[in-house]
Amino acid sequence: MTVRVGVLGATGAVGQRLIQLLEPHDDFEIAALTASESSAGKTYREAAKWRVDSPIPESIAEQTVTATDPDEVPDDVDLLFSSLPSSVGEAVEPAFCEAGYVVSSNSSNARMAEDVPLIIPEVNADHLDMLEVQREERGWDGALVKNPNCSTITFVPTLAALADAGYELETVHVSTLQAVSGAGYDGVTSMEIIDNAIPHIGGEEDKLETESRKLLGSFDGASFELEGFDVAASCNRIPTLDGHLENVFVGTAEELTPEDAAEAMEAYPSLDLPSSPEPLIHVFEEPERPQPRLDRTLGGGMAVAAGGFKQTELGLQYNCLSHNTIRGAAGASVLNGELLLSEGYL
Template sequence: MTVRVGILGATGAVGQRFIQLLDDHPTFDLAAVTASEASAGKTYREAAKWRVDTPIPDDVAEMEVVETDPKAVPDDVDLLFSSLPSDVAAAVEPPFLEAGYVVSSNSSNDRMAEDVPLTIPEINPDHLGLIDVQRDERGWDGALVKNPNCSTITMVPTLAALDRFGLDRAHIATLQAVSGAGYSGVTSMEIIDNAIPHIGGEEEKMETESRKLLGSFDGAEVTLHGVDVAASCNRIPTLDGHLENVFAELAEDPSPEAVREAMRDQPAADLPSSPDQLIKVFDDSEPDRPQPRLDRTYADGMGIVAGGVRTTTKGVKYNCLAHNTIRGAAGASILNGELLAEEGWI
């Protein structure tokens, strides 16, 4: 089955990563790229200042950019990926949903809305059932699905693995790459020879989104997980790859090896972009891993890497890492799109 897809906000940093990841995709055929009114009518090559480390696919380079408006997108597009800034997406996504489009969105708006699935396919695929609730409540034929924040998606698969030991509390300190702020988000004068111990809104996203992702769906609503999450978010001068230090308090007292095995056993999804092993775990012989430069491209950037597992008086501590613009952004939305297709929502 071939699914025709489009990208809303295709010229930005995440939009470019969408284009890279969709090139030669086994299911998705890119049929539309949208951007601002100023870019509409240009070829993609003319409209986008390409910054990804692979060339623009030839067919996309000559594709005409259209305005981000339902009337401008072809009717036969089955699925839209949204990489719009959240304030723009909040205004732009609803008209597409009312027009009947299914939208898999990386934008942060509506992630915590009660009727919007916030989904990691390997963790909570059943939450897509909220689409029926959403359609009933909002009266549209389309569907809106969100993926979580790039820092949230790094730790949640590891926390899901630990939940078998009774996950009570999780404290996280992040070391986040500059690409998470977009190309012009952090200037070189701010970040070179420096670390910035604050990222606006990031801590709240990690603390709330993780509880929704780990929560239970009863067919009508999601009950948030009871874990108490506290995050401290820091920007450091790496290009890609968010590294996180996690301190988890558990009801049980598992050994480090039991924790490592639980993470390794966390199931993958039977989808084209899901890795065969979701979480790669380093043992005690490599206590200095994972590292962003060495490990961010595990499973083509779609996997999670963990290491440094040690016990504490109340649980365990460890480090985890993911590629923030692949697994944490465009790749996460594409994976959600694959789940939507697999389960017949499009």
């Protein structure tokens, strides 16, 4: 079964990554590309300033870009991938769902909404069942699914591995070293970031602290309950192009040794979905790994890397890394689309 899909916000950085991942996908066929009114009516080649590290797929380059409006998307498109700015997504994503489209969204709006599943498929695929409640309460034929923030998605699988191994999480402190691509192409100027580090990313700390607790929380078939551990985050922008590196300190109710943590992460399972890597978490023995330039493309950019495990007075310390525009954005949305397909929501 090949599913006809569309990309909302197709000309942006994440939209381009989505096209790069979707064009060769065996299960998905790109049938709609939307962007702003200024791009509508142009070919994709004309509308997009292509910046991804591979050529524009020829099958996409001459497709016509339309406005981001449900009336402009063909009825036979079953799934939409959204990379819209959150202010735009908040306004138009519900309209697409009301019109009957299923939306797998990378946009930050509505991630913490009570009836919107926030999904990392390897961590909390069961939360997808909230769509039954969402459709009933909102009267939608379509549905809205979110993937988390690019920094949240890096450390949560490692926490899930520890919880799955039976360790009760009590406190989590995370400090991020985030690549400039996370801010978008025009988000950080060269004069700001070269020979520098910026120790603040607006709104980012709150996303890590709240989204992680929703992802690792419980779902009883009707509502979500946030996980009860305490999370504190500090977010920093550094002059790497791709790959978010994070320093994590975890306090657990039970004794947790570096060896136990590494074993739990190595054993944490992947899923039988095309974009889910094997292994999901790549564990390094070397204390200086992972590193963005060396390790961000593990598993085609969909793996999480972890290393530098050691015991401290604050609990277990380790580092983790993922590719922020693949696993942390476009790839996460594609993986959620694969989960929607496998679970019969399309």
